[in-house]
Amino acid sequence: MHYDIQMADVTIEFALKSKRVSAVDQVNVTFKAGKITGVIGETGSGKSVLGMSILQLLPKQACISGTCFFGHKDLYALDAESMRKIRGQEIGLIVQNPNEALNPVRTIGRQLMEPLIKHFDVSRTEARKTVEAHLRCFGFEMPKKVMQQYTFQMSGGMNQRLIAIMGLICHPSWLIADEPTKGLDAILRRSIYDVFWEIRQHYTQSMIVITHDLFFAKKLCEQIVVMYQGEIVEIGEAKKVLTTPLHPYTKGLLMATPKAGMTPIPDHLNPSHESRCKFYSRCQFASAKCKVQFVELREIDPDTMVRCILYD
Amino acid sequence: MIHYFLKRVISLLPVWIGITIFAFFLGLVSPGDPVYLSLTRDGITEPSEAMVNAKRAELGLDLPYHIQYVNWINRVIRGDFGKSIYDNEEIKAEMLRRMPVTLKLAFSAFVITVVAGLGIGAVMAATRDTILDRFLRQLCTLMVSIPGFCMAIILIAIFSECFHLLPTSGMEGVKSFIMPSLVLSMGTIGTSARLSRSNFIGEISKQYVLVASAKGMSKSFIGTWHIFKNAMIPIITFFGLYFAGILGGSAVIESIFALPGMGSYVIDAIYNRDYFIIQAFVLLTGTIYVLSNLLIDMLYFLINPRMKQGDSL
Ligand code: SF4
Numbered sequence: 111m112h113y114d115i116q117m118a119d120v121t122i123e124f125a126l127k128s129k130r131v132s133a134v135d136q137v138n139v140t141f142k143a144g145k146i147t148g149v150i151g152e153t154g155s156g157k158s159v160l161g162m163s164i165l166q167l168l169p170k171q172a173c174i175s176g177t178c179f180f181g182h183k184d185l186y187a188l189d190a191e192s193m194r195k196i197r198g199q200e201i202g203l204i205v206q207n208p209n210e211a212l213n214p215v216r217t218i219g220r221q222l223m224e225p226l227i228k229h230f231d232v233s234r235t236e237a238r239k240t241v242e243a244h245l246r247c248f249g250f251e252m253p254k255k256v257m258q259q260y261t262f263q264m265s266g267g268m269n270q271r272l273i274a275i276m277g278l279i280c281h282p283s284w285l286i287a288d289e290p291t292k293g294l295d296a297i298l299r300r301s302i303y304d305v306f307w308e309i310r311q312h313y314t315q316s317m318i319v320i321t322h323d324l325f326f327a328k329k330l331c332e333q334i335v336v337m338y339q340g341e342i343v344e345i346g347e348a349k350k351v352l353t354t355p356l357h358p359y360t361k362g363l364l365m366a367t368p369k370a371g372m373t374p375i376p377d378h379l380n381p382s383h384e385s386r387c388k389f390y391s392r393c394q395f396a397s398a399k400c401k402v403q404f405v406e407l408r409e410i411d412p413d414t415m416v417r418c419i420l421y422d
Numbered sequence: 423m424i425h426y427f428l429k430r431v432i433s434l435l436p437v438w439i440g441i442t443i444f445a446f447f448l449g450l451v452s453p454g455d456p457v458y459l460s461l462t463r464d465g466i467t468e469p470s471e472a473m474v475n476a477k478r479a480e481l482g483l484d485l486p487y488h489i490q491y492v493n494w495i496n497r498v499i500r501g502d503f504g505k506s507i508y509d510n511e512e513i514k515a516e517m518l519r520r521m522p523v524t525l526k527l528a529f530s531a532f533v534i535t536v537v538a539g540l541g542i543g544a545v546m547a548a549t550r551d552t553i554l555d556r557f558l559r560q561l562c563t564l565m566v567s568i569p570g571f572c573m574a575i576i577l578i579a580i581f582s583e584c585f586h587l588l589p590t591s592g593m594e595g596v597k598s599f600i601m602p603s604l605v606l607s608m609g610t611i612g613t614s615a616r617l618s619r620s621n622f623i624g625e626i627s628k629q630y631v632l633v634a635s636a637k638g639m640s641k642s643f644i645g646t647w648h649i650f651k652n653a654m655i656p657i658i659t660f661f662g663l664y665f666a667g668i669l670g671g672s673a674v675i676e677s678i679f680a681l682p683g684m685g686s687y688v689i690d691a692i693y694n695r696d697y698f699i700i701q702a703f704v705l706l707t708g709t710i711y712v713l714s715n716l717l718i719d720m721l722y723f724l725i726n727p728r729m730k731q732g733d734s735l
Binding site: 165167190194195196197198199202203205207210211212213214215216217221224225228229260262273276277279280 | 628647
């Protein structure tokens, strides 16, 4: 059974020594099962925090309010043991920095086998077989040898694939990928795209892909959620959002890609305190109306929502 | 593996030779003439010039220093440390009798250091920034700062005088080792616990821990199978150094608790200017230190797969 992931009124703050820093602000979104949703935005937009909160993998200082329903379970309210059973088995995670993501002193085989043994209580032999099959599927020709090796003996691309296998080895219905292309060169980016295509074809189509790589998002995703300073500013079908964006911020993001000439989003156009819109200080379309009106996420059509008074 | 072992042996050899030279010259520079001392040990005899010279020749102490050193090494390698100047007993026999006591003491103190140091460190890391963590941190500071002899007195007061549980001195089996090894390990427990704490905490924030949790592994599993081994690698090296400290510290502790080990033997020898014994002691503890370092290096090699990789290249 594939459930949607439904977030309602999600606010996440970090309690630092002197103050509370807000990372996610009143987010309402549904990630539909069977669809790849891309969450895009700059670093610090709260997109990774949002993704990690689903698996309760945020540091202790994080205070979460709101709900995140997965079927009839609120993932935010689960106790540690129930959460542990969801992780890897129902919702898997593919992390960034593949070269640092594996334990340097534990063999790759052990690291891939342990979730199978933990979740399904299978024998070591069975676990080994499953791992071998997955390794082969992801292009490792000598799985037995790889299983006895360590992460530092692998290339970047190999670690990448290993991290992907790690996330899906228990065949979870959902996968969350956190910045899978961050810090990678062009060749590796292409290979990670192939990896995700493979996952989509053979494992699961329900994915949340957190990325700032618009090109990658466009190729892979069906739905796009754009975040700015902890708020969702636009939701829509991937093709539409990434070709004819509505929100001024999404437009700015697209202008900043290498293809469009890398025009950066300007800063300090307007004094930020004048408007409730968080993008006001950088917005080229800002008008007097933005100062007075309360800016909400509004439905344009059943698939599209945007937070900007231009579309009222 | 063998390749690495030989490499370590070769690199430790100069250290060992250094220790032998040091041990030998320690005897030479210490005040008092051993020949004169050995002839006057009954307190009555006043030796003549001729007697002194004859004795000096007998002990080979009239030869040039480097020849004396070579002769000494030659004998020592065969296990002959000479005789005590003071009571004319074979040093080798006495050392063999006393060595097990010292080794038992040092090893039990070392085991306590490893177990308690890692244990307290792990507890502090797991309960980081809570009251328990803060309390244990203070305790560690306290353990490092109380001198051994002071701690010995406190423990004797509590366990011997007050509760009559443990003997204050002498050999009464295992019981006699409890307080001395506790006192001996206390300082190193403090430092190693703090070191372990920071290492464990450093590892907890690594990404592989997040990945392991995301796979649905339990906290205890991650702690034992992922974090522990990683945190151990840098700690192991330090334990090698602690062992040296414990071995050196055992001399004082043996004297306090009147344990018949090498340490109390050498302290008596120092009072008597019995310098062959001092030489033998320095050499033996130095050798034990070198060997334990070799052992630690090999352990380090076994636990750290990156070393094997480097070795096979
Ligand atoms: S509400 Fe106004 S300031 Fe905000 S994005 Fe729209 S136009 Fe720009």
